[in-house]
Amino acid sequence: AETLRMASQGDATSLDPHSHNESFTNYFLANIYEGLVARDRNFEIAGQLAENWEQVDPTTWRFDLRDGVTFHDGSAFASDDVIFSINRARAESSNFKHVLASVESVTAIDEMTVEIRTTAPNPILLNDLLDLMILDKQWAEANGAEEPINLQAEEKAYSATNANGTGPYSVTSRAQGERTVLAANPDYWGEMGNITEVVFTPINNASTLVSALLSQEVDLVMPLPLQDIPRVESADGVKVVSSPEARTMYIGMDQWRDQIIESPVEGNPFLDLRVRQAFAHAISAEAIIDRVMQGQATLSTQYVMDKVNGYNPNLTRLPYDPQKAKTLLTQAGYPDGFELTMDCSTDRYVNDGQICQATVSLLAQVGIKVNLIAQPKAQFFPKVVAPDFGTSFFLLSWTPSTMDSLNVFQNVLGTRDLDNGKGSWNISGCSVPEADALTAEAATTMDPAARERLLQDAMALMVENVCLVPLHVQQLVWGAAEKVELVQHPTFEFPLEYYNVN
Amino acid sequence: MLIRIKSDFWYELLRSPITVFSALLIILMVLACTFAPWVAPHTPFDPATISILDNNLPPAWQDRSDPRFLLGTDMQGRDVLSAMLYGGRISLMVGLGAVALSTVIGLTVGLVAGYFGGLTDAILMRIAEVQFAFPPILIALLLNGILKTALPADVFATAAVPIMILAIGLAGWVQFARIVRASTLVQREQDYITACHAIGLPTHVTILRHILPNVLSPVLVLAMLQIAVAIVTEATLSFLGLGTPLTEPSLGALIQAGSQFLFSGIWWVVIFPGVMLLMMVIAFNLVADWARDYLNPRLR
Amino acid sequence: MYYVIARVLQACLVMLCVALVGFIVFQYVGDPVLALVGQETSIEDRAALRESLGLNDPILVQYLRFVADALRGDLGISYSFNRDVADMIAERLPATVELVLLSGVLGLVLAIPAGIYTGIHRKGGWAQAIMALSVIGVSIPSFLLGILMILVFSVWLNWLPSFGRGDVAGVFGFRSSLFTLDGLSHALMPAAVLCLFQLGVILRLVRAEMLEVLRTDFIRFAWARGLPAQVVYLQHALKNTLVPVVTAIGLQLSSLFAFSIITERVFQWPGMGSLLLHAIGQSDIPLLAAYLIFVGLVFTVANLVVDALYVMIDPRIRHGKV
Amino acid sequence: MTDPLLKIEDLQITFPHRRGDFIAVQGFELTLNKGEIVGLIGESGAGKSTVGNAVIGLLSPPGRVTSGQILLDGQDLTELTAHRLAALRGRRIGMIFQDPMTSLNPLMTVGQQLAQSISILRKMPMRQARAEAARRLSDVGISDAKNRMDQYPHEFSGGMRQRVVIALALAGDPDLLIADEPTTALDVSVQKQVLDLIKDICRERALGVILVTHDMGVIAETADRVCVMRHGKLVETGDTQKVLAHPTADYTTRLIAAIPSITEREDRFRNPEPRTGDIDKWLLQAHDREEEGHFLNTTDLVKEFPAKGVSFGIRQPPFRAVDVPQIQIARGEVLGLVGESGSGKSTLGRLLTGLLPITQGSVTYTDHGDISAFRRAAPRKAFRRDVQVVFQDPYSSLNSRLRVDRILAEPIRFHGLASRSQTPRLVAALLERVGLSAEDGRKYPHQFSGGQRQRICIARALAVRPRFILCDEPTSALDVSIQADMLALLMELRRSLGLTMLFVSHDLAVVRQVSDRVAVMRKGKIVELKEAETLFQSPEHEYTRHLLSTAPRVEGHRPSNTAASTRKAIQ
């Protein structure tokens, strides 16, 4: 019997798997609930509650469900639970309904087989299903949790504070924001490590988190502040665990307004490709990685990291070259640079405020004067996202939750088509029609190799256009006791069934 | 006394060397901060002059240091000494400004409420209660939001310090008002106030010239502590992303940012600004202690 | 009696105003919808959600709706936690209460005697040392002090736990971590950090008032009467310093309640303060509104108690006028 | 008699100051035997209180004994440690400070304070101490002591507080009592009662008493020996009768000559010699307004104080402190107000001057109208300029944070009686006129003696050249010669300007000298109101008669004659 005491900067916002599509909550609940498919130890998509699946036709998928699986309360898992759960996740009050937008219907073939029909061919349906957790229909109905929480509801939401999944761990006790205790599910169908109890504590303050690890009050902390890596490395009994994360950081430039905002400059310099290139040359991503990120990041050549579908290995990054940047600016008609305002969050990404500060001083060296507005995410996002897109120069980052670059094209890079739900995060307003055409084709191409090629080409076009200045792929940095043996995924999931305490 | 000093003020002041020392320290720090652009070796608020490659250098007497940076550099590559002076200027403005604001409001409200009592008192104290429910963060958010819509962007960019002063000042006046009111309630029943009535002094004169000096002692105590509190609150707001701009950190913001480096051995980014703040606060309090004694002739 | 009723009515008015101002402030804390939905949610969905939450209504309408619900005892559901706000507050309250009580008591027990001592021995060495130290609590920001303490007591010495609230035990139906050794060991550092601040204020205030009172004629007469020092200091002098001191204590206690934000955050104390930070970060309007109402209530009650104490302390302060 | 109880030798007391040390007492000597009462008299500001404070070791800072010895039973008090000295207080030495109003802790009930002293000093359990406290309160003449014990000092009248202070000083049954003007605020009958009490204890328990007073009658009737002080020095000492009858020192002679007579009216008060100083001229500048009729008129004046506490939900009936059907004061009249301490004299005065809200009835000034009906600032200001007050307690009615020159300048500047540049000169002249020096303006109230403070209060009241002054015990802390001077000043103003006065005093002799009519108050009611001479010669009411009979006198002394003859001789 081993206990894992883990701490993280946030807590799961709810135990209801469909009410908040927030990655930490999803990954936390993935230890309690399970989906039809999931990523295995090697980050490959594998069956979880579905044992096998086949594509009956381009729009129909059939899943054979796993036998002998029970929920934590002992009731058996069957196809009605899957249908119930998928419909629940598509309900009006669910936060997953856009993820399942391609699903047209779910039907039970028999007790242990379900069929999902999509509106159009969807090559990445499995990716879409990754975060979709299956609940027990009877349990949900008995406790009035047929729908993910409705904020206008009068009654209390049972499913927000209680859970009944099929996963390797069940909830023993939960005090939100304070402490959650999980116990190993003795009837778990799959293999799992030797951890029988998990005590999870949220610790918001980074320094406190580190000290909890150093004083060995917890065995695993996530994330570890970068500046504390040397300290943890030099301490006895603890170690630093890190690996690349699927999050890429970018700097964005307004390419849609005729007049950039919050700047004294006339017109919009960014409409000139040379200015965008100049910025890319002026911003030393290497220096930011080395100094701000303490080396815990890898240089980005493009807008996704290498494990994501559509990553183009042939692309290179414009090198740091302030001289070249100045020349380009002069050619574009700004020999003395210009002045503009940058928007930046301070509490959303790893060292986001500091990255922006470094950017400001790097740009200052080529004559660009930047007024930095660094603000908490609660102010930052409402300002910069749709419908206002109220910024002309900003720091942004994206993780394609499906690990597929189509997700990036549709949300961040593709031409804005807000009515069809496309490009709502394309804050820079960049638009490369050729790339749009390629990605549209990729969206319905079922052949993986052909699809990959289409996406890679689209990526190349985007990079050529300097749609955004890519900075780096950040590292997932955790601190752990020596005795903890763990697996890190680029999406920072923490599948505890693969963990061991020696 | 061999040297004849006319004024009581100077005489009493010179009799207390520790006060003189504190006062000089304050003057020195205020001057150094005010004239930071001329005194400081670097211009840390100008991003063009700082290089990220110089970051986290230790103070000049340690290994691996760079003689250009006497007290080392921070994570952005800013000279710590210069940043302290520039930041000190902001912190002093915020601290003194906010305390001045809350003292003025608090004194006025407290004196009026305590002296008149009754309905006036009830209304003012209920307003104070409403105000007290709002921590500085929320007030800062409100001001931030209102001013952002009301002011053009370039004006707004320079509004951080006034916003901090207003937010912290507004959040702080309630304390003064309550304490002043309490003392006023006691003072207004004293005979010397009846004597003022007998002379026919108008209310404001009675309040300002007679009650005020007699309730000032706790106000001074509180005000001096509040200077520190205001500076620290501003730092806390920076911590929550609302304070001074990241590129122009106040002393408190420096400490806040530096405190994250405590474990990593980069102590100079927090210790030097911290010591400066501490010295500033202690000096202010020592001078205030003296001033309080001076204001009470029986304590001289 | 009449006085109490009047004050209760006034308190209700205060709450209404707090809520009104609150709703004006909420306009500027951020967009709850963005915090609520995933990054890929479409604009229409966001708009629909905004509409269904009533966020598009004029502030006044939102406010009146809140008041109407609140009158029915319904404070709404937290956007970010999907839970009943009243439940959440009830859950977090005990932690904050015990922290405030512990630090409040700790602060008073240290500050008042120290204030008296420094008032009596104005020029003494110890007194001066205490005075200098008392400033430190105020001028070292609590986030720094907290981390320093953790560094020393948890990481280096390994004496005290660095975060969280310890085991709770029930005594007479109250469940509190102060009743267990583990709980106390968790509460010690946050309480110390929290109390250091008010310690400075109260200590200095007691001292200042003490200095004034000790020079009055009735104290001189008390000496002449041959009363022993402790009687003169504690029964005669101290009581005459109490009106401003009690005010300050009332203020400090209620502000401890309201603003233990940073301490709770540094020590991961699961109380109201960390809840507020979360609510601000997530623009969780129902939670913020309930929080503000609660703080307003605490302060109003504290003021009521303090005002009642005035009359008990100083008979010269007239009844009806307070 | 063997060893003396107290022996003071060559005492020097200094108040160090940066503008030169001030030597308050110099070369003072005194011997006091057990069971003896020594009177200490002298000029106001002579250092009497300072000597007393030095004996008990509580000189107000920064005062210090700079040389000499104070021997109590042969033990030098100036050499004792603070701790040893503290042990003597209360138990061996009792002290009554000059200022009864501020000597009591305002936040403890009278009973608590007394019981506390008794239980500590005599090691009694609290319950017993309370009973003892009640007994002692009635000893000093507080009626209804059981109930009164639970009241706070501010609910007591000046005289009652003074009695409480006496009870407190005697609580530990000391061997030596220093009584600094213990009876100034007491009416004559209570004064007699208190002095008798002190004399009794003195005899029974061989208590030695130093009695500081300005009332020569008290000295004559109580003291065995007297010491006369002036300018910090001992002027004369000897047997009371001998000193009073045959003073040797010049100063003593003048002092005795200044004693006002209680048996007849002296011309020197009513018709003082005209003064011609600048300040006198300034004070005597005529008012522009002069109207006919009574100056002031009241109808059915009632003042009630809410009773303390609510027991069992039932409110006690309020306490009726003043209930006066009608009072009229004519222009230029001096109305004397005498009566038992606590009878409501000060309260009545405050009602008449609009300083206390009236419960019932009204006060109307012919020139100003009903005073509770002022709505605008202008008429109120005019009223305030005309009506001034000298408060009973000179200690608490001065703002301790203001310098005396600012205290005096304030009314002048406020009422626009002099320009900014003239004011300092005027203030200096006012200070000199009341017997202080111009430099005293730079001091703060706590640096003055009781009598000096009283004079500052008088100066403040005069500074606006009022037409009506409420004088609440204006001269109680003044020695008879300065008192005569102050009274002469007031009388001069009355004669030349028609200054109207309400003159509250316990000193019947003074009242007789200055008043046109005299009212006698008791328990909130006026029991007799008559022409002064008629009242003194043929008092009707029983209480008045009692009052007159208990007034202390200087036996066989005919001051007016002496004074008149001296003056004639000088002329």
Ligand SMILES: Nc1ncnc2c1ncn2[C@@H]1O[C@H](COP(=O)(O)OP(=O)(O)OP(=O)(O)O)[C@@H](O)[C@H]1O
């Ligand atoms: N604020 C008050 N509250 C309650 N009772 C009061 C208050 N002020 C005065 N009294 C009572 O009113 C009565 C009259 O008091 P007042 O001061 O007028 O007496 P006095 O005639 O001036 O006596 P003295 O000669 O001793 O000064 C006293 O019994 C006193 O206890």
Ligand SMILES: Nc1ncnc2c1ncn2[C@@H]1O[C@H](COP(=O)(O)OP(=O)(O)OP(=O)(O)O)[C@@H](O)[C@H]1O
């Ligand atoms: N704290 C002080 N600082 C400076 N001078 C003082 C102080 N206290 C008293 N004096 C001065 O000492 C002198 C003696 O004062 P003291 O109080 O002994 O006079 P007194 O004889 O009792 O007069 P009175 O009859 O008016 O009470 C006065 O001139 C006074 O101004």
Ligand SMILES: [Mg+2]
């Ligand atoms: Mg005296």
Ligand SMILES: [Mg+2]
């Ligand atoms: Mg009186």
